[in-house]
Amino acid sequence: MSAAEKLGQGNPLLDKRLVNAFVEGMVEVIKSTGTEVKEGKPFVEPQFEAKGSIAGMIGMVAGDMRGTITISFDDSSVFHILENWLMEHHDQINDEVADAVGELTNQIYGKAKTTLNELGYGFEMAIPTVITGGGKIKSYHDGATLILPFTCDNGNFFIEITVER
Amino acid sequence: MFPENTKFLVVDDFATMRKIVKKVLTQLGYKNIEEADDGNTAWPMIKDAHSNGNPYDIIISDWNMPGMTGVDLLKNVRGDANLKEMPFVMVTAESEQKNIVEAVKAGVSDYIVKPFNANTLKTKLEALYSKHNGQAA
Structure with a gap:
């Protein structure tokens, strides 16, 4: 049985390899911006609640599984990361900040996808959508969510995985 | 290394990544960047620049973009008799073996996996210069 078939049968929110691939992708990409990052303890919420104020989202398709990966940031963490990465000071969410969150999401998904596909998962290429505002982010999701929390020196950010099956 | 008047085209759907590549090229002394x-x-x-007698010297492109992808752009360039020798570097988050093989088959000059740092791009450009000029960088 391929890993993708196993993924389709088990609960993806409890799949350690899937979780680890996204955690490693997040840590590598955020570190590359010059930002220290600490991983928190993953947890599952029965209903999606937006954790950040800006999010990059990617539809996740592998075999029969359909889900959404959301990389969300609170204001202070995204401003801190962009200051380290681009040497730019931002104090409000604007198109430049949104574009940068899209690129970070693209890189994190790309790293995780490479790891998982080399294990046989079969994730497809996808282009992220960036959404701002907690209410809008919430409207894209329904159901149980795996939350992978992270912190930097100045704020919090999250990977949120929801699965429709 | 390529001379300072080398003409670059940076292709990416995210302005952030275009800004980063452009900043590194500027730090390396290049000013002619579109x-x-x-x-x-x-x-x-690319076609118009060639027709006007002021062609790009190097294309630096992302892979995964809406509209035409980077690998399709590469195939167009390699399929055009006037452009097929143009150095074409892919800078992408797509780092699976199958992606790299597809890009190599399509004729990519070099491949940089995101995230990357300034030194990686510099080293790749030096290697590309050596390859195209048959000498040490």
């Missing part, structure tokens, strides 16, 4: 947000925008720019 941008496109996907292959559909880039392809006529």
